[in-house]
Amino acid sequence: MDYNVYLLATDPKNPCRDVIHSRDTSLKIRVYCLNNDSFSADDNEIQLYGYAHDKLYAFETIHISAEDALDVVSAIQWYADYIDFPYMEILPEDPRQGKNLAV
Structure with a gap:
């Protein structure tokens, strides 16, 4: 069974601004703490919460x-x-109130 290996790039000035990198592919994922950071989803990318x-x-x-x-x-x-939160539920949509309402 193949396992992906991931690396983490951290911002020393912002402990909540990490980037996950796959060692073996071109996958990169930016991490935002929505309690602290503003976030505007890019329509060309995948967002999970x-x-x-x-x-x-x-x-x-x-x-x-x-x-x-x-x-x-x-x-x-x-x-x-x-x-250290292995049971995180991964959500397909932004759970904050009003963020998924059609305009």
Whole structure:
């Protein structure tokens, strides 16, 4: 069984601005703490969300390619383990009130 290996780039000035990198593919995912950061979803990217340690996280791909799309969830699960919250529920839509209303 093949396992993906992920690396994490952190911003020393912002502990909540991480980027997950796949070692073996071009997959990159930017992490946002929505309790602290503003976030505007890019229509060309994949966004997923999750709660951990009383924080809401947004995960957004960076220049996603079709062959990397299937690895997004496993990368987020790896990050959840990394932040010591292995049972993070990964949500397909922004759970904040009013963020998914059609205009």
